[in-house]
Amino acid sequence: MDTPSPSAEVRGPSGDAFDLLAIPPAFGLDLAELSERHRALSLSLHPDRFAGQSAAVRRAALQKAVAVNEAHRTLRDPVSRAELLAARLGLAAPAGPESLEFLEHVMELREALAEASQARDEARLVGLIQGTEAERDRASAALVVLLDGLVSGGHPEAMNSPTSAVFEQIARLRYAARFLEAARAELDDLS
Amino acid sequence: MLLDIFDPKAPPRAIGIDLGTTNSIVAVVRDERPVALTTCDGEALLPSIVHYGASGSVLVGRAARAYLERDPGRTIASVKRYMGHAHADHSAQQLTNIVLAVPSTEAEEKTVRFDLGDRTVSPVEVSAEILRSLRQSAVDQLTHVGGVVITVPAYFDDAQRQATRDAARLAGLEVLRLLNEPTAAALAYGLEAQKSGTFAVYDLGGGTFDITVLDLMEGVFQVRSTGGDSQLGGDDFDRAIAARVLQLQGFAAGQSPPAEVISLALDTARQVKHGLTEQESVQVLVPVRGGAEATFTLDRRALRELCQPWLDRTGKACRRALRDAGVEPSGLDGVVLVGGSTRMPAVRDFVRETFGREPLSDIDPDLVVAYGAALSAAALSGQGDDVLLLDVLPLSLGVETMGGGVDKILPRNTTIPAGARSTFTTYADNQTGFEIHVVQGERELAQDCRSLARFTLRGIPPLPAGLARLEVHFSVDENNLLEVRARETTTGIEQRVEVRPSYGLSDDMIEDMLIAALEYGEDDLERRRTADATVEARRVLLATKKALAADADLLEPGEADRVQGAVLALEQALEQGGSASGALLNHRVEALDHATREWAGRRMNRAFSAVLAGQDVTTVAKSVAAARGVEAHVEEHEQGRQGRGRGSE
Numbered sequence A: 001m002d003t004p005s006p007s008a009e010v011r012g013p014s015g016d017a018f019d020l021l022a023i024p025p026a027f028g029l030d031l032a033e034l035s036e037r038h039r040a041l042s043l044s045l046h047p048d049r050f051a052g053q054s055a056a057v058r059r060a061a062l063q064k065a066v067a068v069n070e071a072h073r074t075l076r077d078p079v080s081r082a083e084l085l086a087a088r089l090g091l092a093a094p095a096g097p098e099s100l101e102f103l104e105h106v107m108e109l110r111e112a113l114a115e116a117s118q119a120r121d122e123a124r125l126v127g128l129i130q131g132t133e134a135e136r137d138r139a140s141a142a143l144v145v146l147l148d149g150l151v152s153g154g155h156p157e158a159m160n161s162p163t164s165a166v167f168e169q170i171a172r173l174r175y176a177a178r179f180l181e182a183a184r185a186e187l188d189d190l191s
Numbered sequence B: 001m002l003l004d005i006f007d008p009k010a011p012p013r014a015i016g017i018d019l020g021t022t023n024s025i026v027a028v029v030r031d032e033r034p035v036a037l038t039t040c041d042g043e044a045l046l047p048s049i050v051h052y053g054a055s056g057s058v059l060v061g062r063a064a065r066a067y068l069e070r071d072p073g074r075t076i077a078s079v080k081r082y083m084g085h086a087h088a089d090h091s092a093q094q095l096t097n098i099v100l101a102v103p104s105t106e107a108e109e110k111t112v113r114f115d116l117g118d119r120t121v122s123p124v125e126v127s128a129e130i131l132r133s134l135r136q137s138a139v140d141q142l143t144h145v146g147g148v149v150i151t152v153p154a155y156f157d158d159a160q161r162q163a164t165r166d167a168a169r170l171a172g173l174e175v176l177r178l179l180n181e182p183t184a185a186a187l188a189y190g191l192e193a194q195k196s197g198t199f200a201v202y203d204l205g206g207g208t209f210d211i212t213v214l215d216l217m218e219g220v221f222q223v224r225s226t227g228g229d230s231q232l233g234g235d236d237f238d239r240a241i242a243a244r245v246l247q248l249q250g251f252a253a254g255q256s257p258p259a260e261v262i263s264l265a266l267d268t269a270r271q272v273k274h275g276l277t278e279q280e281s282v283q284v285l286v287p288v289r290g291g292a293e294a295t296f297t298l299d300r301r302a303l304r305e306l307c308q309p310w311l312d313r314t315g316k317a318c319r320r321a322l323r324d325a326g327v328e329p330s331g332l333d334g335v336v337l338v339g340g341s342t343r344m345p346a347v348r349d350f351v352r353e354t355f356g357r358e359p360l361s362d363i364d365p366d367l368v369v370a371y372g373a374a375l376s377a378a379a380l381s382g383q384g385d386d387v388l389l390l391d392v393l394p395l396s397l398g399v400e401t402m403g404g405g406v407d408k409i410l411p412r413n414t415t416i417p418a419g420a421r422s423t424f425t426t427y428a429d430n431q432t433g434f435e436i437h438v439v440q441g442e443r444e445l446a447q448d449c450r451s452l453a454r455f456t457l458r459g460i461p462p463l464p465a466g467l468a469r470l471e472v473h474f475s476v477d478e479n480n481l482l483e484v485r486a487r488e489t490t491t492g493i494e495q496r497v498e499v500r501p502s503y504g505l506s507d508d509m510i511e512d513m514l515i516a517a518l519e520y521g522e523d524d525l526e527r528r529r530t531a532d533a534t535v536e537a538r539r540v541l542l543a544t545k546k547a548l549a550a551d552a553d554l555l556e557p558g559e560a561d562r563v564q565g566a567v568l569a570l571e572q573a574l575e576q577g578g579s580a581s582g583a584l585l586n587h588r589v590e591a592l593d594h595a596t597r598e599w600a601g602r603r604m605n606r607a608f609s610a611v612l613a614g615q616d617v618t619t620v621a622k623s624v625a626a627a628r629g630v631e632a633h634v635e636e637h638e639q640g641r642q643g644r645g646r647g648s649e
Helices: A017-021 A031-045 A055-076 A078-088 A100-118 A122-151 A162-190 B123-142 B158-170 B181-192 B234-248 B259-278 B300-325 B345-355 B368-380 B507-517 B521-554 B559-576 B581-612 B616-645
Strands: B013-019 B023-030 B033-036 B049-052 B058-060 B075-077 B145-152 B175-180 B197-204 B209-217 B220-229 B281-287 B293-299 B334-338 B388-390 B397-400 B406-410 B418-425 B434-440 B450-457 B469-476 B482-488 B493-499
Touching: A017 A031, A017 A055, A017 A078, A031 A055, A031 B220, A031 B388, A031 B581, A055 A078, A055 B418, A055 B521, A055 B581, A078 A122, A078 A162, A100 A122, A100 A162, A122 A162, A162 B300, B013 B123, B013 B181, B013 B368, B023 B123, B023 B368, B033 B181, B033 B368, B049 B123, B058 B123, B123 B145, B123 B158, B123 B507, B145 B158, B145 B181, B145 B368, B158 B175, B158 B450, B158 B507, B175 B181, B175 B368, B181 B197, B181 B209, B181 B220, B181 B334, B181 B368, B197 B300, B197 B345, B209 B300, B220 B300, B234 B259, B234 B293, B234 B300, B259 B281, B259 B293, B259 B300, B259 B345, B293 B300, B300 B345, B334 B345, B334 B368, B397 B469, B406 B418, B406 B469, B434 B482, B450 B482, B450 B493, B521 B559, B521 B581, B559 B581
Parallel strands: B013 B145, B145 B175, B197 B334, B220 B388
Antiparallel strands: B013 B023, B023 B033, B049 B058, B049 B075, B197 B209, B209 B220, B281 B293, B397 B406, B397 B434, B418 B469, B434 B450, B469 B482, B482 B493
16 A cells, blocks of 8 residues: 555654653643643644645644544543553553452442442432542542652552552542443433 | 625635524624525525425425425425434334335335325435525525535434435535534534633424533633434424324324324424413314314413423433533533524423523524534634634444444544544454444444444454454544544554445435436536536645745655645646546646645644644644635635536526
8 A cells, every 4th residue: 555554644742642742641630731731732733723725734634633632532531541651651460350359349339239220219329429439539549649659760669569559449440430430320310 | 685795706605504403594604793694485594394396396495384284295394303314213103294105125225215195305305405495595695605514413423414414415515514503502602692611502403402511712612522312302392282282183192193184283283382482371273073173272381291201301411411521510601502492481491400500592592503503614714713613422433342232432522533443353263354343322232323334354364263453443533524444463454444324325326316406417517526626726736835835844855856746737737727627636636635645744743843832823823824825715716616607596
């Protein structure tokens, strides 16, 4: 094929989402700053700003805008932001299943959700949601300490088994996000 | 009637069209303000009704409405509800006067058709008649009509959008953008009513419901979430009332009365509904069996009870949209009402209860969407306010997985343009082909989502199950068009598919309809294409010269010569002119495009770095200004073309 691949076409400030948006890598991000950066870049590079230009320019703008939107999406979501940081730090996800204790907790929550929605128990649903939100916030706080500590020069060896701790907190965060989505949908169905 | 003073040098004016279930409107920006143009009925609102006479005549608007009772079988109302739908989507017909044609082939099953008695028509053709009428009104009042922005419900899926595009093409309109209706309304509020902050737009029309949450900020309007139901609207209220009327007339539920009787009952229902907007209670006389008359009475409370099931559905969509946007009702700066059905007190009360605040209706809810479309058309053709709209995907896009599930590659409410990839693997030993089924929707099973495309990646090397790596990449451009690429990463075998959702009418069929609709058929089409190719060639040429003036330093050795060569070749083709030059021009434009491709990427990177370095205002404003300059030249040319070649209008 004679058409160059998109990555060869628009390689500019390369690298991952942090590099592309020139946001200093950290888990505890200033989300307002992130939005502002996204807005400024969109305002300048959205394909609509090049409506009268040639197809080549519009395509280049489109590819840039897609990359900017994708990077914004990655950094805005705490789970993908944590995964990206872990990858940047060269942390490898431990093989094998999550801890038995965590899996049991997940099963209990799922059952509680099923029971509450079957019984149309709004108060219990709200309780489950608030409990999970608190868990999510704890996982987030733990990741700020762990990941941002590593980013600012801490060595994995210096900490108490940090790699598995990082991935355990990411798993908790991911699980909480999924559970909250499902539980809130159930709550909507009730009201 | 407002008329522009005739000016032969007037540039073509971009227009906005609200193609509604009940009414359609065409608007334009005049002296920086959006105004609705007068339609063939002498009013802004053109009823979206088409009547096909037995003699072949076609009537649109109020003239067509007069036939709803006299000739219901040949009169189509609420066609928007059928756009992009298969016959099976409507096989369980609700109370309506429309007769569907029974499909005789598999191809015919894919698109619903209306049976007029002596022939059938598709929803696309019916919509095209409405658009053609609006276009004619615009041509009569503006002389030179440019591109058009047509609004669609945010919740329209790809097939419904494609059907709308095809209707515009049939009507001879150049579509600049299909704009989501609530976004259009928000644009009108942001620019006209000078609102800023986070708003919810509650849009209940005749046949569709949309809810959108968005941020209105200086220069950027960003949609945060959208949701809705493309099969819910004021028509449902009419049918619920009509069912009561028919009951009073002596028709049992489930019984199907003659089409004339249904038409009359629906008309009575609409009168009652409209009456209840002003009055607490309405009484009308209706004929009953045996020639007598009976009094049908309905008050506001009873209407609210009748509407409640549908209102609850809108409430659920509202809560989900707020949740997706991460906003509480109290965190909103306002709730905007859009669509004729929001005039109903029952709907206003419901919105007030749901959002806990008095909704806004500063701008006429019937016109606000068309105003937004006109403002967007002006902005996209460089004639209006400098505002950028960042819209989102209304429905998730994904790939069917083993076992019939869906892997959502781009979730709903992702900002567009968007791209994402996902990796799959083979499930059988020595599997050499991999079928990719692209689906759209929120349901967990692929069979419950809308199927957009299927294609097979072939030539995968025979490997044990699970070893081949298939990377599927989705990208959606600013027009909401999806492209899917699939690549086997160990061998690099790649396939690209531009997903054009098929809803039963193929490109060739649309082409045939287009030729049939033109006075001189194929010759006319050829002339139009040559004219379009000339406009595009001049645009590209000018843009390239401006780019050379600004960014020639980014050209690599050898590349400069190739670009210059392509520019010269295109200039020569333009000088040649002649009737057969369309294909040559397109070819040379493509060659120039190819020669400038990598350079364009480098120029974009320069602009990108400038933004990051905080110089966005100067650098980027320059390139935008360059684009605007191009428009002026194209307009000049466009005029010449319209002045010469449009004798028939």
